[in-house]
């Protein structure tokens with residue numbers, strides 16, 4: 072993985088924080104994932120698009136539980152060296168995000184499919200791998216360097232965000248965007264033309280898996296069947312709570 076762009080979290084948010092994983096902000100990386108595996112994931116994603124993807128929340132159309140329908144995604148999640156390299160870049164050991172409904176996703180963006188509105192991510196860390204970009208106009212990842220709450224309040228009040236604090240990253244095939252986008256105000260710029268298909272693979276801290284921003288109502292907005300609840304509670308019981316109690320005792 073060759074770093075093409077990076078900005079740490081302190082710089083991105085303009086403040087330091089204690090509740091974070093390493094000091095990862097956002098990076099663009101040239102990856103060396105196998106092209107035939109990515110091509111197969113893209114091919115299957117396009118076949119599944121009409122049947123399995125939906126735009127339910129935040130103007131983001133995606134296939135949830137993606138590795139269940141496309142097992143090759145699971146192969147990429149566990150690709151030899153991947154977690155180790157990303158951990159090194161983040162500055163803390165990472166692990167794949169465990170909840171099946173949102174550990175991985177495939178998103179579809181374009182003038183009709185939509186582009187995601189201003190938000191902060193639920194999972195702490197994400198890797199976005201562009202599978203395909205076609206005649207895209209607009210559609211860059213747009214991050215605002217500022218406090219999450221204040222920024223979303225300004226957006227909701229219809230205020231224009233100052234251009235000099237925007238960070239833009241253009242997705243390209245062959246590279247990925249790796250970021251800790253929890254509590255970082257970001258969106259995808261509206262797309263006036265073309266399409267982008269992107270594989271999302273989420274991650275979290277191995278030692279502090281309780282650092283997470285996916286409250287149950289937020290997960291339920293995309294997954295209203297509540298079929299994920301048992302898996303979620305098991306993780307709280309067996310991973311999040313024990314590590315949290317350890318962390319608290321060590322303070």
Ligand SMILES: O=C(O)CCC(=O)C(=O)O
Nearest residue numbers: 187192199211212259269
């Ligand atoms: O692909 C992008 O430009 C952003 C996607 C995003 O923010 C998300 O899926 O949460």
Ligand SMILES: [Fe+2]
Nearest residue numbers: 191192252257
């Ligand atoms: Fe996001």
